[in-house]
Every structure is written in C-alpha cells, then in structure tokens.
Amino acid sequence: MLESTSKTVLHCYPGLVALITAKSGDKQNIMAAGWHSYISYDPPIYGVAVAKERFTHHLIEESKKFAINFVPAEYAHFIELSGKKTGVDGDKFERMFAKWKEGEVTGAPILQSAYVAYECEVIDTNTYGDHDWLVGKITRFHQDKEKFGQDGLPDFNKLQLPLFLGQSKYLIADNATTLKEIDLGK
C-alpha cells in the first residue's frame, strides 16, 4: 500500500548511467553520473548533476565543456571504476585501460567503447542542494549506428545495455528481456 513518509526515498533507477568526461589543459577525467536528462530536442540540450567537489566539476568549470558517454554492458565495469576512484591521483583512463579519442568540438575525451556520445558546451550552471545542475548544448553527436536497428532503437542482438539498479547491481537489457508494446487502439 502506498504510504506517505518524510524519510527520503531515492528511486530513479533502473536507468542508464552517463560517463561524464572533461579536459582542461593537460588534465582530463571521467566520472559516473546517475542523475542526468535530455532537456530539449531542438536545439539539443542535455543536463547532468555533478557535485562541486568532484574533480570533473573543476575541469568543466575551467573548460566550459564536457562529454556524455554511454557504454554497453560489457563495459559496465567502467561505470563502477569511474564512480569509485578519483582523478586527482592520476589519469583514470590509463588505469582503466579505457581507449578514447579527442572530441572534435570540445576536446573532451570520447570513449571508443561508447555506442553513443554527446559533446556539450556549458550554457548554464545552477546549484541546487548538494549538486550543481550543469546544462550543456550538444554540439556534436557520436553513434555506433551498426548497433541500432532501422527503427532507431538499440538492436539487442548486437548491443546489451547496463541499467544501474543500485549497490553495484545492473539489469542487463538484452534480447531475453521481456518486451511489451502498448497498443491503445484507435
């Protein structure tokens, strides 16, 4: 039964985790962000919550640029590693053996294992509680088209998606997952 409470209930998963990358000068970093959202379709705008104390926040503040990367299930360990190590102590990409290329518009690292990535330029930042909400205009898209069907949806025979559930657990969206189409009729 649905009951009300004043105690915090954090429910927003299962969902995709975004790997946020940024570069400033000769420093670069990657972090996992569970709180992110598309905001506008035209022009394309994306938002992500990043705590001020994160090393990546510092790099984005300096460069005003970041990238959003989504990786397939076989790279879900990148999500865990990015979330649990800090970039202050050295290059997290090297330590994770993560290959990347330089973003064309932003210079932010684009993961070569990503199936979709967005390069963003910061257009607004607001502090809400314990996080900053960073809003970025998408200036370049990257996609591994072979992993999507003709309908534009992921081809689960070629692409399995890690959906973060909490506590290092992931549901895997694959071709065995129950699929339901809702037909409302006429």
Place this chain on the structure above:
Amino acid sequence: MLESTSKTVLHCYPGLVALITAKSGDKQNIMAAGWHSYISYDPPIYGVAVAKERFTHHLIEESKKFAINFVPAEYAHFIELSGKKTGVDGDKFERMFAKWKEGEVTGAPILQSAYVAYECEVIDTNTYGDHDWLVGKITRFHQDKEKFGQDGLPDFNKLQLPLFLGQSKYLIADNATTLKEIDLGK
C-alpha cells in the same frame, strides 16, 4: 564503429517514465515525462522537463507545485494514455479510470497505483530550448514499501517496472531480467 555526426541522436532510454501531476483551482492534470532526474539528495530535489504549451505546465505555473509518480508495468498504459491525450478537454484521470488521492503537502494528485511518488514545490524554472526545466524541492515522499526488499531495491517478484524504450515499446524489468553484480575486488 563510433562515428561523429551533426544529426541529432536522441538516446536516453530505456528508462523510467515519470507521470507528472498538478492541480490549480478545480483543474488537475497528468502527463508523461521521459526527461527527468534526481538533482540533490540532501535536501531532496527533483527536476523535470515540461514544454510550455502543455496544460500541466500551465497548472504548475499557477500552483508552483507538482507531483512525480512512478507506476508498475501493469499500469504502463497510463504512461501511453497520459502522453497522447490532452487535459484541456476534460479530466484525464476519469477518462483513464485512474484512482488518486490528494497530495498532503501540495494538493497535487497522487496516483494510488504508484509504487513511489514525490510531492514537489517549485524552487526554480529555466527555459532551455523547446522545454522548461522545472526544479522542485521534494516536500513529501510516498512509497509502497511491500514492493521493495530489505536492501531497498525493488522486489521483482512483487514489482515489475516498465522501462520506456521508444515508439510505445517498453522493456519490463522483472525477475527474469538478467542481473549482473560488478565486483571490482579489493
């Protein structure tokens, strides 16, 4: 292979769809929002993208209040119905046969079929492209605790979640979905 493009790639699903409810005077409405995110844990703050022309946007502008509702898979038709009808022509709740109770703090309708709901008071609104990003402080939580395990995660024997994929298609998170735990070791 990951290739860059200037053509918009909209990828943020599969994910939970939030049903946004609002009330102003004797009018109330419900809409489906695919673009939403937790922003802050303490204090708890939630954000959602709502286009200005939506009837629900109008109600939130007047009342400065809204609620976020998450429904189980057997109510996924509410998501489709809420997304495809307008509340201007009459009470969408009645037409969907959706039972609700009045939110304790906001007066916004809380769906009785929801397994989690948040009552929110608007603390900020910004226009980004074709949507407004509404930021709300969560003033009351609602949860059907019986549907969650002792670890706080959904009990998929009791609760199946509809994860919107696009084009009226949903992946169903249930006890048959592949679950992977990532152990990084020491």
